[in-house]
Amino acid sequence: EFTVEEGKLWLLQTRVGKRTSLAEWVIAYDMVQEGLIDEATAVRDRLTAGKLDELFKPIIQAELKDAKEPVAKGLNASPGAAVGKAVFTADDAHEWAEKGEKVILVRRETNPDDYHGMVASQGILTSAGGTNSHAAVVARGEGIPAVCGAESIRIDRKAKKLSVKGTEVKEGDWLTIDGTDGTVYAEELETEPSVLEAAILGESEARRSKLWKAYERFMKVADKQRRLRVRANADTPEQSRNARERGAQGIGLCRTEHMFLGEERAAAVRQMILADNEADEQKAYDVLEPLQKQDFLGIFEAMDGLPVTVRLLDPPLHEFLPDHTELSVEVALAEARVVKLKKKELEEKKELLAKVDELREANPMLGLRGVRLGIFKPGLYAMQVRAIADAAAELKQKGKDPRPEIMIPLVVTAEELQQMREELEPVVERILRDAGVDLHVEFGTMIELPRAAVCAGEIAEHADFFSFGTNDLSQTAFGFSRDDIGGFLGLYEERKLLPANPFATIDEPGVGRLMDIAVNEGRAANGNLHLGICGEHGGDPESVVFCDRIGLDYVSCSPFRVPVARLASAQAVMGEATTSSR
Template structure:
């Protein structure tokens, strides 16, 4: 039996998002709750998948649509596009996950040259009817016929100029009738066909356009940004029209059951009289606060407040609601669990616990590590001198500074040059997504907290200020005029997405209160409700998580900070970082050594330097494990570049001078040069080829541990052999390490036993993990190099070369260096973990690549049974939170 493709609103519910999309599932839920929802039906996402795969609608879809259109006509008592009293419908997208503004919508489907007159007669408002018709042609032209929007917008601006007005409402019925004629002519000129008069043809073409918009450039970009799977497809919602533009007793709005910026309870949203929903979301006309609806239409306001309370109680979360008032009658057009800022997410989650709506476990699932990371960004210094330009609506919190740009293209180009920019627009639209992603923040002169700019910025965690009405934004002149001050493209401004303030120049920033809390300088009982919420949820995460969280740190300061942030040890201490800066010459002498005596002297010079470093790190992590990786990179990385040395030597010889040490270094670089150093003489191979190198490092570690033990401390070093591909390599290196540990223990009279393990960063190591575990007491998966060796590319060479192309073509949903490739690299981690533990059941397993701080990767590592993740100090709180969420 062929599964049905079309569902009446009454046949669905909120748990059917996979099939009906978020919008359709929630319309169905509201219908079944008895709320005033205009009747309609939903074409499922399964039909979209067929369309995207075959390029054609499923064969059975037309008959199912016929059936539901007939049922809708019977329910409404009028037919689609009926000449004397037309049934009109909207055709709207609705994917499983909210993608605001990224896909297509067409309103007023069913209007044509005949039915527009019937609508004018039935409504008693010719202006309304002709406005509805021009909206249909405009939206249909842009969405279905792929016409440039400027064609329509320029005609509207010209009509307003002719009447010497800037307000759409000043255009009367005759003006709008003329616009309709102009729009129809434009359709014919641009497409070679007339605007379709058959209502069913309008509907079918609109449905196809909505399906096709799933793969539009902006939708693909948004899905990539939000990590939404590309194979879900979108449902299509066919809903009978209700009209907010019938006069001043009608209107449209967006409401939130709590403030999506702060999380505070109250009446939040925007309302616009005599308007349709697109006018609010586009920010074309400035709205009034939702609270003003109480004075405008008390009954509709009271009905809305009751429905909002009912929806929040039903969904047990912040609800985002779209509604229309048609001549004093309230209609619900959409609800969804609303997007919110990071701060609002934490506040709302804990508030709902306090109100008894959800458990603390569920509250932890309502927040993410990515949101916590946003809360750790700096904010503007309240005590710094600032030049205030204006104050508007803080739509998405944060502190953003950058050069002013007026187009998305300019934002993208500036970002490529490494410049920070603030994108300034009158209002944004879905085509601005590239620029919004590239910019540090967004500033608009129109719109409110529910405009496109605000909703998308909140979803991305991007700072945004909207509705700065005092700004006179001149896109063509590339200037802003505000209160007598002129700001040009390239000038620096600062925007505060919390307060809505806009400043001229760069404003200094200070640490966020959340970072101060993690640093231990701000008590969670200080009265800061955000800090209190973060403290409650991360404390709960610590209580339920199985994964330990360590840090990657190479200095005492970084180690101490990570410990304050909650790190339970160090998962990766890179010893090669200790050879940089002033110490480079010492490692150069080791590399240049030709005799044993020279090599021993260089090692003797390096050993005390390393010992002092290890003392600082082990002291900072007293009582916690510290995994120290012996030197890993190829030796040429410690020498100047071949090109730089060759130029210096050539210039010296040209001047008749002795190039001296430069010539010696150049010869060494040429001797050590490798075609692919990532796969050359590095890691364990260095330790086996250069006598005494590993022994010097182990002696420094053991001596540091012995000194601290004598001071009554509890150092816990773990020695890690890098880049092992065969157990024989590890056995040879392990023997040398164990010998040095014994020697130091005997000489110091202190037991400095250290577990000895290895870094699994080669596919062969993962596949032969059972053998390697015979000589390893722990594994640490080096997923950065494991990704490189599994995929067969060097990160430094390829990220800028072709990754953007791979992302655009869908080969990568996200960079495999950013989030672990679970199918390939992840499978090797799983194999290595399982085979290692088959040999040694008590084998300690961790990960120390950058994936250790990535939320999605942390959930994977929890699933495959690792014991800990390790990440940079700043990401330790994020990993703690996500490890808790993974456990739930």
């Protein structure tokens, strides 16, 4: 707003022009080129770290985007464009995807039971819920485009269709969603990969674009400025390469759960769980060890020369067995002869049910998992550690530079880490000695329980490193099970009962304070301790600034948020930062 009065131009009111992430980078680049601002100013003040990941997502072709009219608009819950056939249940999403179909999962809201269908979908569309709803949080975490809370859409789940403004979309009909601006199209629109993605893959046209030039120039400045190193959470060679291409300086969290899954391994894993003596258990480990060694070979090769923090098995064992209720129903129906089973099959099912029953827990998050598993099943961690050390030794012999770090999860007393280390370190040393290679393998722990945080001084005496597992630390500090609070988190946000969603941004007064205690007392007890974070907060700009402030050495986040973390940690050092995540 302005007025001209007595020959003078008065600016009555100004407001910040809303720019897309693309515009931010291009404008900043032009201004630097024209000498209006310097590079540091551009990086510090003109770029929004929290929106950088948008630039890596596919977009709807520009001419189509201009020409087409959306049928609905919701919240831009997770950036990127996605095209697929409409499905209305998570099970359908999962099944259709298995058959090779690209699907958009349409739901009123999602809940944890829908996870398998969500991750199988190209995109997610909900008619209810905000940008912190279950659908939105999962979608962002998994890098899946999502539009949430598109309230004009009426979903008829039973009839498997939606209707909006007179248009009807039935199961199997095409949908296109744009999670960057929240638009929904009832047709199949052509998308194109993002310019940055194409440039990273080496496409020459993309490499000539102004956006890529801006990205290269400013990220170089950011990397020079930042103090924090940036690692990625990656579990496979594929994810590791992906992370490395985006500038990851190592893997901060390599989960090993998936190494216990898959047809080839299922029988051995079941044997490992059901075994009632050590010899049977060992047979299972003998099957798993060479397979897991192959897994580690691939990951260490992809990350050659960079550290890879491997977390030993964490989830409770019953996650590898059938669901208790389903199995109970199966057995009951078989016993009533409704379902015909051979006597032997029924006996086996009953035996399995007895084991599932035995392992069933009231609160599995607080049960037999993490280091407790390592103590309860002594051969398990030893097998994993052998596979790691064997893989590293083999690569080292070939002249490669593997840098594994072994991480024990869920430690809560110093003695747990001490005893595990006493058991496992000699296993590693023997393998390396036998292979004749010289390699230092660090042992450390997650700090993910409040008691571990306040007793960090004692624990640090037995640790080479700490990695803050802020997902579990937030769950236990708040007493919030992420799987369960979906039902009331919305109400909490609406009524401002929480300062912010503690699973998106680190809760500084509570969880942050526990971290601060652990950093100070851990370092005081062990000057060589190095510290990182591998919870999802590691990719949230506000949380990255906090991690910089309390003096962590690195943050680790999902691969596609690595550039976000690189920029945010530079802005943390440079002061005055534009880091809001959305």
